[in-house]
Amino acid sequence: VIEHYGLDIWGDDNFIIDRDLLKINYRSSPSILEIVEQIRDNGIKGPLILRFPHLIQKQIDSIYHAFHRAKEEFNYSGHFNAVFPLKVNQLPNFVQNLTRLGEKYNYGLEAGSKAELFIALTFNNPKAPITVNGFKDKEMITLCFLAHKMGYNITVIIEGIDELENIIEVAEDFDLPYPDIGIRVRLHNMGTGIWAKSGGIASKFGLNSTELIKALKIIKVHKLTEKFKMIHFHIGSQISEISPLKKAIREAGHIFAELKRSGADGLDSINIGGGLAIEYSNDESRRDKNYMLAEYANDVVFLLKTIANAKGVDEPNIFIESGRFIAAPHALVVAPVLELFSHEYNEKELILKEENPPLIKELTELYRDINAKNALEFLHDALDRMDSLFTLFDLGYIDLQDRSNSEILVNLIIKKSLFFLKDKHFKEIIDIQNRVQERYLVNFSLFQSIPDFWGLNQNFPVMPLHNLSTKPTRSASIWDITCDSDGEVPFDKDNPLYLHDVDLEEEEYFLGFFLVGAYQEILGMRHNLFSHVNEAVIDIDDQHYTITDIKKSQSIIEILDDIDYDTAKLEAMLYAKIDSPYKEMLKDFLFDNGYLKTVQGLKCYSH
Numbered sequence: 166v167i168e169h170y171g172l173d174i175w176g177d178d179n180f181i182i183d184r185d186l187l188k189i190n191y192r193s194s195p196s197i198l199e200i201v202e203q204i205r206d207n208g209i210k211g212p213l214i215l216r217f218p219h220l221i222q223k224q225i226d227s228i229y230h231a232f233h234r235a236k237e238e239f240n241y242s243g244h245f246n247a248v249f250p251l252k253v254n255q256l257p258n259f260v261q262n263l264t265r266l267g268e269k270y271n272y273g274l275e276a277g278s279k280a281e282l283f284i285a286l287t288f289n290n291p292k293a294p295i296t297v298n299g300f301k302d303k304e305m306i307t308l309c310f311l312a313h314k315m316g317y318n319i320t321v322i323i324e325g326i327d328e329l330e331n332i333i334e335v336a337e338d339f340d341l342p343y344p345d346i347g348i349r350v351r352l353h354n355m356g357t358g359i360w361a362k363s364g365g366i367a368s369k370f371g372l373n374s375t376e377l378i379k380a381l382k383i384i385k386v387h388k389l390t391e392k393f394k395m396i397h398f399h400i401g402s403q404i405s406e407i408s409p410l411k412k413a414i415r416e417a418g419h420i421f422a423e424l425k426r427s428g429a430d431g432l433d434s435i436n437i438g439g440g441l442a443i444e445y446s447n448d449e450s451r452r453d454k455n456y457m458l459a460e461y462a463n464d465v466v467f468l469l470k471t472i473a474n475a476k477g478v479d480e481p482n483i484f485i486e487s488g489r490f491i492a493a494p495h496a497l498v499v500a501p502v503l504e505l506f507s508h509e510y511n512e513k514e515l516i517l518k519e520e521n522p523p524l525i526k527e528l529t530e531l532y533r534d535i536n537a538k539n540a541l542e543f544l545h546d547a548l549d550r551m552d553s554l555f556t557l558f559d560l561g562y563i564d565l566q567d568r569s570n571s572e573i574l575v576n577l578i579i580k581k582s583l584f585f586l587k588d589k590h591f592k593e594i595i596d597i598q599n600r601v602q603e604r605y606l607v608n609f610s611l612f613q614s615i616p617d618f619w620g621l622n623q624n625f626p627v628m629p630l631h632n633l634s635t636k637p638t639r640s641a642s643i644w645d646i647t648c649d650s651d652g653e654v655p656f657d658k659d660n661p662l663y664l665h666d667v668d669l670e671e672e673e674y675f676l677g678f679f680l681v682g683a684y685q686e687i688l689g690m691r692h693n694l695f696s697h698v699n700e701a702v703i704d705i706d707d708q709h710y711t712i713t714d715i716k717k718s719q720s721i722i723e724i725l726d727d728i729d730y731d732t733a734k735l736e737a738m739l740y741a742k743i744d745s746p747y748k749e750m751l752k753d754f755l756f757d758n759g760y761l762k763t764v765q766g767l768k769c770y771s772h
């Protein structure tokens with residue numbers, strides 16, 4: 166069993182277990198359960214995303230602290246700057262907290278699309294940098310010129326020569342002053358892991374050496390050398406090993422120096438993109454990354470210094486576009502367990518007939534006579550009989566009661582054999598154990614709340630928020646409420662999840678899915694039309710915590726409107742089919758979100 170759900174490994178001291186409860190390890194240390202209960206008391210039911218601004222602050226502080234320390238240690242003369250890549254989380258409750266908390270550092274934003282650029286133009290701290298990546302048309306480039314006109318310190322990073330040509334055309338078309346220009350370089354070094362495609366020679370992005378030389382020529386011809394300030398690369402998200410990053414830094418450092426020596430006089434910055442990894446693992450032997458932030462910062466600063474000094478150029482300013490590292494820890498999804506689907510069978514459920522089919526009689530004897538010595542043989546016999554009985558059922562020779570009896574008997578035999586063979590590592594036994602976990606039906610959609618689990622097999626830490634002084638005994642798989650068999654976090658025998666044996670009639674049971682603040686919210690899909698979950702922002706001080714902002718999950722009618730149903734017509738058509746009071750009931754359901762409700766969550770409708 167993994168101790169405390171691996172909290173020591175992925176938790177980064179953000180949470181503590183205090184007897185039964187998981188608490189936030191900050192100032193007044195409220196338990197997550199009490200926060201959830203308070204929100205639910207306000208009528209917000211179903212899954213919930215909790216945001217903790219102090220965890221955004223912690224990540225921002227730590228990144229600036231690490232680079233400032235490294236700069237000091239190596240006596241580095243370039244400046245350190247950071248921008249947050251909006252693609253990682255564009256939600257207002259996140260972005261507005263981020264810009265507020267980053268203001269003292271002049272923390273900026275990165276945009277990769279027109280819509281993200283509009284967020285940056287509205288909310289970026291006035292003096293903080295903005296970088297713009299991704300493919301751009303003339304309209305998007307014009308927007309960058311307008312940002313410059315608004316007074317923003319904006320750098321347009323070109324992905325190809327055509328974008329440079331478009332920049333020049335836009336300047337001429339509108340007679341507007343140029344924003345700063347950056348160039349994304351195509352490195353041959355790439356990262357490792359599932360997101361490594363962003364770097365390397367076959368990457369979708371950036372200019373190769375030949376194109377770089379050509380771009381510099383165009384820049385010189387148009388007298389833009391003072392505007393060409395930055396080179397940029399990004400070798401992929403969640404860099405698991407430090408060595409590819411070091412190689413990329415070396416390559417980019419030399420490209421920087423070579424460009425400077427070729428007359429790129431204004432060039433003064435290297436933007437090292439994102440990629441700083443988060444530890445999602447709950448297992449010491451399978452950590453997701455092999456370095457810490459301090460090592461990462463030291464390597465970047467030291468290598469860039471060494472190369473700049475060796476080639477006799479100024480030490481470049483460093484820009485970082487770390488997203489996952491900043492955003493992932495601040496949010497967790499809390500979802501109630503709705504039901505336990507047990508594979509347990511009870512002897513009392515057996516309803517044997519006066520005269521049973523011979524195979525059932527044999528199963529009864531196997532069940533009676535199984536012992537430590539014959540357990541494996543009897544198990545094989547039982548499974549064999551069950552196969553035959555199911556065939557007999559398909560052919561119409563036995564009835565449903567016989568089939569039920571055979572299911573129960575075989576399951577009882579399995580249980581007994583597991584008991585007798587528990588210390589032996591027979592393959593069948595392991596396979597069977599893996600097949601007989603408890604299924605926890607959880608009120609959330611995996612496609613909406615942890616889409617990278619579905620799309621990329623990315624694991625997110627999961628643990629209950631309470632009952633933590635009781636040993637969890639149920640090997641568990643988690644089912645979501647979508648009608649999709651992929652909506653499952655299956656039991657993984659190499660990384661088993663054990664949950665508590667709870668009686669949901671008596672008590673509620675809440676699970677937390679952690680480190681979901683990066684990418685998940687926007688990538689989240691509305692499969693089965695489940696919407697982004699309810700959200701709340703929690704500020705914690707020395708005495709209390711405050712729920713500062715609650716955003717309710719979209720209602721069913723809002724989702725239908727979003728996918729272009731004429732909702733006025735839809736409502737009229739619906740209500741015409743039924744009288745009061747059912748009409749009002751229908752309307753209430755339509756104007757609520759689509760997550761499931763426990764019986765307590767249902768209103769009473771009187772006639």
Ligand SMILES: Cc1ncc(COP(=O)(O)O)c(C=O)c1O
Binds near residue numbers: 441486487490683
């Ligand atoms: C250009 C660029 N910068 C930054 C990032 C953020 O990466 P991460 O979230 O791994 O820090 C990305 C992510 O794909 C990116 O494409």
